Amino acid sequence: MSRLILKKCSIGRSRWHWPIAGLVLLGARPALALVSFEDKAAVKKTAVKAQDDPDGSRRAFLAAYKVFMHPRCMNCHPSGDAPLQGEDSHVHGQNVKRGKDGTGKYALKCSNCHQDKHVAGENMPPGNPNWRLPSPEAPLIFQGRSPAALASQLKDPGRTGGKTLEQILHHVAEDKLVLGCWEPGEGRAKPPLSHGDFVREVQAWIEKGAHVPPP
Amino acid sequence: MIKLKVNRKEYAVDVSPDTPLLWVIRETIGLTGTKFGCGAAQCGACTVHLDGEAVRSCVTAVERAAGREVVTIEGLPDDLGMPLKDAWIAEDVPQCGYCQSGQIMAAAVLLRETTRPTDEDIDDCMTGNICRCGTYPRIRRAIHRAAAALSKGTGK
Amino acid sequence: MSDVVNLSRRGFLKAGALAGGGLVLGVYVPPRATAVDPPAAKPTTYKPNAFLRIGSDDTVTVIVNHSEMGQGIYTGLAMIVAEELDADWRKVRVEAAPADPVYNHTMYGIQLTGGSTSTISEWDRFRKAGATARAMLIAAAAAIWKVAPATCRASEGQVIHQESGLFLSYGELAEPASRLAPVRNVALKDPKTFKLIGKPTRRLDTPEKVNGTAVFGIDVTVPGMLTAVLARPPVFGGKARSVNKAKALAIPGVRHVVETDRGVAVVADGFWPAKKGRAALEIEWDLGPLATLDSHLQREEYIELARTPGAVARKQGDAESALAASARVIEAVYDLPYLAHAPMEPLNCVADVRPDGCDVWTGTQAQTLEHHAAAQAAGLKPEQVKIHTTLLGGGFGRRAALDCHFVREAVLVSKAVKAPVKVIWTREDDIKGGYYRPTAHHVVSAGLSPQGRPTAWKHRIVCQSFLIGTPFEAAIVKNGVDETCVEGAADVPYDVPNILVDWKQAPNGVPVQWLRSVGHTHTAFVVESFLDELAHAARTDPLAYRRELLANHPRHQRVLDLAAREFGWEKPLAPGRGRGLALHQSFGSIVAHAVEVTVSKAGVLAVHRVVCAIDCGPVVNPDSVRAQMEGSIVFGLSTLAHEITFALGRVRQRNFHDYPVLRMNETPAIEVHIVRSTDSMGGVGEPGVPPVAPAVANAIFDLTGKRLRKLPIRALDLKQA
Known part of the structure; x- marks a missing residue:
């Protein structure tokens, strides 16, 4: 399964089609839940198999960190209650806030402007079917986090909304919102690694023991 | 043909599926209360309700609205529309008036989701809607007034 | 005309x-x-x-x-x-x-x-x-x-x-x-x-x-009407050298592509196909002489222009000699950018040109000009042309176009396609479309007596004129001075014995036009900021300093006092807050604003409260006066945040994300106090704007000790070290 993830990641530049994934994996059953289940099992298996390698793990995290801190990722993992936007990660215009479930507030909900796909043209709202911020209970802040702080946070289910490392790997490998970072639309830069390389680094960090880089 | 339901009326429109909902509402259906202000989801003048949410129709392709409920200023139901319009009149809110349809459509979502909005709630709802004439202080007062009228009316 | x-x-x-x-x-x-x-x-x-x-x-x-x-x-x-x-x-x-x-x-x-x-x-x-x-x-x-x-x-x-x-x-x-x-x-x-x-x-x-039934120009529909958008030159003064229409015409719904002296019009069944058609046009532009226009270089040019005297707008006493003899001389340079009006309703015009007549529906501030321009563009007699004025979705001077360009465009296109046509400007067309408030460079100096009273005041303004060369020139340009460039500076009310105000005309090129309160938009910022500088140099409270210099202007004093009293100028502010005031007369009315601000560590300015006092003489509808003051304050605060700049001849701003205007969460608490007055009647649409920006700049100085002599204000300028 982990090989399958990697294979999928290698084509991560193009939009991932869930229905196809479902068919490939397990026939006609609902794709999302199944893949998620499969992922957990796969990562656990590989985690057992992998060698604990503190240096390699930390190296992998530092490589992935460049992606975590890239505007495409960090803009939705802000330190405040508002998303960020733009290549300079300025606070999102129009006083947009996280809201109860991370999808905005009142007349300023994410999907009121952000469509399922990018609106064509410079400075037009980028789109994604899952457009949202982390929930206020587990805001998963990247902005301003050092590598050590971010790694510790990702390992602490108390601060990830109960997400395990496996689920975090799943998010970076499969969530359309994350995949969308590599199809950023007009005028927006892609993260510094390919999606495949990014997932490989996150996976390597976890498999090699999820060690926290020195502060 | 794309099937649309606007203000509880069914329409079948023959437009390119990427056409923004705004232009279908204004030009194809002929309801001009919804305004074009920026074309980039920056100003809120084009706000309509799509299944109750205050979407910016200038960046919403008409295909997204297919089979869903679209409500414009002309069809805003009285339960929220009347107290809002009455409050807007009582506070003499509009100047040029061009942005006010969008302002009212945004405010309607606020009043649906919270009975007695605070000033912060108003900021969190209304900051997406630009008024170049600067009627913001009156919009704020009108929202408070409409909320008060609503809770009085429903005994809350 | x-x-x-x-x-x-x-x-x-x-x-x-x-x-x-x-x-x-x-x-x-x-x-x-x-x-x-x-x-x-x-x-x-x-x-x-x-x-x-x-x-x-x-x-x-x-x-x-x-x-x-x-x-x-x-x-x-x-x-x-x-x-x-x-x-x-x-x-x-x-x-x-x-x-x-x-x-x-x-x-x-x-x-x-x-x-x-x-x-x-x-x-x-x-x-x-x-x-x-x-x-x-x-x-x-x-x-x-x-x-x-x-x-x-x-x-x-x-x-x-x-x-x-x-x-x-x-x-x-x-x-x-x-x-x-x-x-x-x-x-x-x-x-x-x-x-x-x-x-x-x-x-x-x-x-x-x-309820959505008000009819603005953009809402007008005429049977058989087509919709057009224009591809205008990317640089002001440019011209299309060659146009390949094929791809535009291939877009479903596109009917015509028409070349006019204003740009290339794509005429379609609706706005969306017209806009798609415009994107598909292949145009080679001859960019013309402004192809290298750059805001930084333009400022250098203005600085150079300011080195030599201009046409004299006011001369009282002998400012040069008094300056030379002064105990202390304070000098400052102020810069203000081009500004776009950005009314919420983008420009538009419906024209229906027929062989024997023409109807025009638009939100215009200048019916007579449009009437004659439409007749001329249609090739008809004025009596064959009807102008139908709709509601305007904001004007601010943008819809009083001296060259009638937005009406001319529609008439030319309708005439060419022989059908009623609605020309719609996109927001980008509007922001990039010119007719801006002119950018201005000011050099101002004052001599102070040992007691800190100004003995001399010398003010030089460099900016473009939008009236020289128009039919308005004869009425407004006097002795080589365009009054709209020096208003608010030439008539500075403060009691200074020696005053010299002159004006250097900057070269034309970028289309410029009046914007709500016109020359006062920049002169008031300079005069009221600089006066604050003098008050601080004299170690005198800015209110007391102004009052003393307005001894012969009781009407001004009354307005100033009302704003200060209602603001609570005598009371100390909460820690971390700054206060400022400004006073200005324009359009026959006098307005003072007192404001309260904070600045965050990151340099983000927040204006919390604006207390406004106005004397506009007899009032017809007090609530309209209030509304205009509220709106003017919001408009004035927006000028702290935006600017139009040029690089390689192109306007760098596009839409409200990079030409920000004030929004709900940035709007301060506003109080308006109207002086009961039987003096002559003044206006209310514009006079509230000029004193806003200087009052805020003065409050920022009060709080931070930083004197802002350039607009817009950037967080970087205010960031704490």
Whole structure:
């Protein structure tokens, strides 16, 4: 399964089609839940198999960190209650806030402007079917986090909304919102690694023991 | 043909599926209360309700609205529309008036989701809607007034 | 354009409120006006003059010759008529006047809304229109009852015979009154008896503006109408060298591609195909001489221009010698950017050009200019052209285009495609489209006495003129000085013995135009900031310093004192807060703002409170005055945040994300206090804007010790080290 993830990641530049994934994996059953289940099992298996390698793990995290801190990722993992936007990660215009479930507030909900796909043209709202911020209970802040702080946070289910490392790997490998970072639309830069390389680094960090880089 | 339901009326429109909902509402259906202000989801003048949410129709392709409920200023139901319009009149809110349809459509979502909005709630709802004439202080007062009228009316 | 005569807004203002009274002659409809546009006169409609119609259903329709762009003029002028007519206010309606000389502005000599003068222009004329009609309705009733008119009175839409208790409604009297000869020289009411004028009155146009039925230019639809967008040159002054239309014409819905002197128009069944068609055009542009325009280099050029004297706008005493002899000289340089008006309704115009006539529907501030420009572009006689004024989705001066470009475009395209055409500007077209408030470079210096009092004041302004070379030049450009470039600086009210103000004209190129409060937008920032600098240099409280220098201006002092008192200038502010004030006279009114600000560590400015005081003389609708002050404050605060800049000849801003305007969460608490005044009537649409920016800059200095001499304000400028 982990090989399958990697294979999928290698084509991560193009939009991932869930229905196809479902068919490939397990026939006609609902794709999302199944893949998620499969992922957990796969990562656990590989985690057992992998060698604990503190240096390699930390190296992998530092490589992935460049992606975590890239505007495409960090803009939705802000330190405040508002998303960020733009290549300079300025606070999102129009006083947009996280809201109860991370999808905005009142007349300023994410999907009121952000469509399922990018609106064509410079400075037009980028789109994604899952457009949202982390929930206020587990805001998963990247902005301003050092590598050590971010790694510790990702390992602490108390601060990830109960997400395990496996689920975090799943998010970076499969969530359309994350995949969308590599199809950023007009005028927006892609993260510094390919999606495949990014997932490989996150996976390597976890498999090699999820060690926290020195502060 | 794309099937649309606007203000509880069914329409079948023959437009390119990427056409923004705004232009279908204004030009194809002929309801001009919804305004074009920026074309980039920056100003809120084009706000309509799509299944109750205050979407910016200038960046919403008409295909997204297919089979869903679209409500414009002309069809805003009285339960929220009347107290809002009455409050807007009582506070003499509009100047040029061009942005006010969008302002009212945004405010309607606020009043649906919270009975007695605070000033912060108003900021969190209304900051997406630009008024170049600067009627913001009156919009704020009108929202408070409409909320008060609503809770009085429903005994809350 | 030959109609443009007698244009002297400033001459008028100097002369006092009702100097233009002689033009009241226009009250009676000359035959020509009827020929141009009979406003749907039914047999049962009484039309005593060009400004009023009374229907047999009791409706009173006031025909308003000034454009409603948010300032509330439809309501204000209707109130004036209704007051003198003793109309039932609930029956009063408003209709936009057609373009016709009878509707010319009483001071400008053309039909134009601008200069915060609409009420001043019409005060006398609309009062007489109402009073005349009332006299005739009374005469008609008296004739029916066979009693003396003096025994009858009018009240709330009825004529009443006191003794008998008989009464007839205005609707019932409309027809008999229309058969009477006009009454002349009617007496106007004593202002003390006003029932409507002076009372806060709700606007007549609100109901239609809250239910989506109000019609703006962009909402006009004509049978068979097509929609066009234009590809305009990417650099001002550019021209299309070659146009490949094929890909645009291949887009479904695109009907025509038309080349005009304004750009290449894509004409389609609707806005979306037109916009897609425009994106598909392949145009090679000849960029012209502004292809290298760059804002930084332009500023260097202005600095160079400021090194030598300009045309003298005010000379009092000998400023140069006094400066040389001063104990202390303070000098400062101020820079202000180009600004776009950015009204919420993007520019648009519907034109229907036929071989024998042309109709134009648009929200314009300048009907006479549009009328003649449309006739010329259509190749028709003016009497074959009708201008239909819609509501304006904001004007701010943008819709008073001296070259009538947005109307000309539509007329040219309609003529070319032989169909009615609506030209729509996108927001990007608007932001990048020019006709900006000119960028300005100011050099100002003052000499202080040992006590800190200014003994000399020297102020040099470098900016473009948008009036030189137009028909307005003769009226507004005096001794080589364009008054709109030095207003607010040349007439600085402070008591300084030696004053020299001069102006250097910057080269033309970027299209520039008046923006709400015109030259005052930049002069007030400089004068009021610099005066604050002097107060601080003199270690004197800015309020006390101003008061002392305004000893001969009690009206100014009263406004300043009112703002300061209501603000609580004497009370200490909470820690971490700064306060500032500014005072400015423009358009016949005096406005002071006192503001309270904070600046975050990151340099983010927040304006928490603005207390405004205004003396605009007699007030028709106090609530409109308040609304205009609120709106002006929001407009003025927006000028702290945005600018138009150039790189490689191109405008760098596009839309509201990079040309930000104030939003709800940035809007301070606003208080407006109106001085009870019987002085001459001033305007209210513009005078609230000029003192906003300097009051905030002064408050920032009070808080941080940083003097901002350049707008917009950047967080970087205010960031704490």
